[in-house]
Amino acid sequence: MSANVTSMRDVLYEAPGPKMRRRIIIGTVISLIVVLIGLALIIRQFYVTGQLAPRYWELFLKPTTWAFLGRGFLGTIQVAVTAGAIALVLGMVLMLGRISKIAPLRVVSRIIIDFFRGVPSLLLIYFFFLVIPKYGIRMPSFWMLTLPVAFAASGVLAEVFRAGVNAVPKGQTEAAMSIGMTDGKIMSKIVLPQALKIVIPSLVSQLVVVVKDTTVAYVVSYPDLMQNARVLITNYDVLVSMYFVIAIIYILVNFGINQLSIWMARRSGTRIITRNTEDPI
Amino acid sequence: MTEDQRIDTVSSTHDAGAQPSIEHAASSAAEQSSSSVPTIEMRHVDKHFGDLHVLRDINLRVEKGEVLVVIGPSGSGKSTLIRTINRLETIDSGEILLEGKTLPLEGKELAALRSEVGMVFQSFNLFAHKTILENVTMGPIQVLGMPKKEAEEKAMELLKRVGVAEQAAKVPAQLSGGQQQRVAIARSLAMNPKAMLFDEPTSALDPEMINEVLEVMVELAQGGMTMIVVTHEMNFARRVANRVIFMADGQIVEEDTPANFFDNPKTDRARDFLDSIKGH
Ligand SMILES: Nc1ncnc2c1ncn2[C@@H]1O[C@H](COP(=O)(O)OP(=O)(O)OP(=O)(O)O)[C@@H](O)[C@H]1O
Ligand SMILES: [Mg+2]
Numbered sequence: 001m002s003a004n005v006t007s008m009r010d011v012l013y014e015a016p017g018p019k020m021r022r023r024i025i026i027g028t029v030i031s032l033i034v035v036l037i038g039l040a041l042i043i044r045q046f047y048v049t050g051q052l053a054p055r056y057w058e059l060f061l062k063p064t065t066w067a068f069l070g071r072g073f074l075g076t077i078q079v080a081v082t083a084g085a086i087a088l089v090l091g092m093v094l095m096l097g098r099i100s101k102i103a104p105l106r107v108v109s110r111i112i113i114d115f116f117r118g119v120p121s122l123l124l125i126y127f128f129f130l131v132i133p134k135y136g137i138r139m140p141s142f143w144m145l146t147l148p149v150a151f152a153a154s155g156v157l158a159e160v161f162r163a164g165v166n167a168v169p170k171g172q173t174e175a176a177m178s179i180g181m182t183d184g185k186i187m188s189k190i191v192l193p194q195a196l197k198i199v200i201p202s203l204v205s206q207l208v209v210v211v212k213d214t215t216v217a218y219v220v221s222y223p224d225l226m227q228n229a230r231v232l233i234t235n236y237d238v239l240v241s242m243y244f245v246i247a248i249i250y251i252l253v254n255f256g257i258n259q260l261s262i263w264m265a266r267r268s269g270t271r272i273i274t275r276n277t278e279d280p281i
Numbered sequence: 282m283t284e285d286q287r288i289d290t291v292s293s294t295h296d297a298g299a300q301p302s303i304e305h306a307a308s309s310a311a312e313q314s315s316s317s318v319p320t321i322e323m324r325h326v327d328k329h330f331g332d333l334h335v336l337r338d339i340n341l342r343v344e345k346g347e348v349l350v351v352i353g354p355s356g357s358g359k360s361t362l363i364r365t366i367n368r369l370e371t372i373d374s375g376e377i378l379l380e381g382k383t384l385p386l387e388g389k390e391l392a393a394l395r396s397e398v399g400m401v402f403q404s405f406n407l408f409a410h411k412t413i414l415e416n417v418t419m420g421p422i423q424v425l426g427m428p429k430k431e432a433e434e435k436a437m438e439l440l441k442r443v444g445v446a447e448q449a450a451k452v453p454a455q456l457s458g459g460q461q462q463r464v465a466i467a468r469s470l471a472m473n474p475k476a477m478l479f480d481e482p483t484s485a486l487d488p489e490m491i492n493e494v495l496e497v498m499v500e501l502a503q504g505g506m507t508m509i510v511v512t513h514e515m516n517f518a519r520r521v522a523n524r525v526i527f528m529a530d531g532q533i534v535e536e537d538t539p540a541n542f543f544d545n546p547k548t549d550r551a552r553d554f555l556d557s558i559k560g561h
Binding site: 180182190 | 398402410
């Protein structure tokens with residue numbers, strides 16, 4: 001976890017000076033010690049409560065366990081990637097509506113964005129699971145999970161995109177206008193490319209939220225990592241050890257996403273200057 | 282750097298003997314076409330920002346090939362004036378005509394019109410995510426639909442003309458202010474504009490870079506470009522301007538040849554202002 005924190009710092013701030021570097025090293029050492037002590041305490045507690053007993057852990061020696069969890073993991077990835085892709089597109093469309101010159105479109109987009117952002121994603125999932133089928137619309141559990149997760153994220157992404165667009169200096173638009181570019185071209189060729197670079201870190205944090213949102217898949221009994229883990233927990237009575245293992249898997253996935261953001265930020269060669277203050281993490 | 286030094290540096294870099302004939306050419310061009318339609322015309326233009334009356338009954342004619350310098354204290358409405366000409370600012374009443382045609386209000390027609398009027402900003406405003414070459418080809422490719430290859434050839438020619446051809450592959454942040462402003466001029470020129478507007482093009486530059494930009498502008502003026510230039514560079518105004526207008530509180534207070542205006546300002550306001558910029 002501490003590695004996760006420092007890597008995020010890498011993305012968000014400029015290179016530190018010598019003093020700052022020393023403080024970072026000290027901070028890292030201290031947090032490592034804290035983490036180790038925490039781990040020791042957890043293991044001790046496990047020991048005290050008998051959670052270290054082989055019967056809670058031998059399950060993880062069986063390939064079938066990992067195959068089952070692996071299928072769940074794939075399910076999680078499928079939902080997260082699909083929901084992420086839909087949210088990116090929908091978020092972009094909503095943002096373009098929100099800043100459009102057509103007033104009714106602006107109002108409607110704004111209402112949708114605020115709704116998606118304001119309603120907890122679990123409530124959206126219940127809506128897809130309980131309400132929509134009442135109107136005779138049948139939907140596989142994959143979509144009952146993916147769509148609400150995507151919608152919730154699209155509201156936030158629309159605002160992330162808008163922050164990026166607002167961060168592009170007005171002079172860029174004026175210069176583009178002055179050479180006769182039309183509104184659509186100004187947006188697609190001048191404003192959006194710069195806005196996207198600015199918001200990459202916020203986009204990535206949002207992807208992390210999407211992954212975390214998928215963990216409520218049990219509501220619609222979609223076999224994601226969490227749901228499959230729950231199945232194993234009830235069948236083998238391995239609550240603590242199982243949650244411990246899949247928590248680590250989720251942490252590793254989100255760590256991977258953060259690493260990806262660092263790589264992307266380096267590649268696009270930008271200094272990250274803004275951070276989405278509404279970042280729900 | 283004082284005003285006098287600047288006059289020296291600019292004029293010394295040019296062949297002094299060529300000066301009178303060029304000025305003559307420019308003014309005769311203006312005279313010849315004065316009977317025909319002016320390139321830019323403003324009639325009774327008014328504009329407010331909220332309660333602030335920024336342009337008051339502005340009437341102005343700029344003939345083809347004419348160079349007009351706009352001068353005046355901060356907040357007098359100079360930027361607003363030239364920004365209304367390509368409708369970066371809207372006007373409340375009055376009329377603005379380009380070659381006799383009223384400015385379109387919106388849409389494709391407005392965009393097309395803007396492509397015919399170049400604009401150079403105080404802060405350069407080069408497209409930060411594009412290379413220098415791409416900055417110059419953006420308009421021809423995206424607006425005029427010119428093939429990429431042709432646009433690039435033309436862009437390289439223009440970059441050569443303003444002296445930054447070697448920088449073509451860099452991005453704006455890698456260039457000095459003076460170089461960036463020259464690229465901005467090239468970007469405007471790539472659209473073959475009928476007129477060019479300059480809003481204090483040298484006031485964001487370090488002193489040693491001012492002249493390299495003024496040089497380019499002088500050459501443009503001598504080449505017959507119709508120009509409106511907001512600037513306090515008196516030496517530039519004296520050399521190439523056909524007319525100077527002095528603005529205060531949103532009004533054109535004085536209008537004259539550069540020589541008359543700078544040497545014998547008629548109003549107290551203009552005299553006070555000139556004293557204040559001539560240095561202390
Ligand atoms: N977008 C705006 N909204 C409100 N007021 C504005 C806006 N733009 C300019 N103004 C005001 O209008 C007046 C004229 O501004 P303008 O920029 O045209 O002056 P200027 O002569 O170019 O001044 P400067 O020499 O400082 O550039 C100023 O008082 C300015 O504060
Ligand atoms: Mg100004």
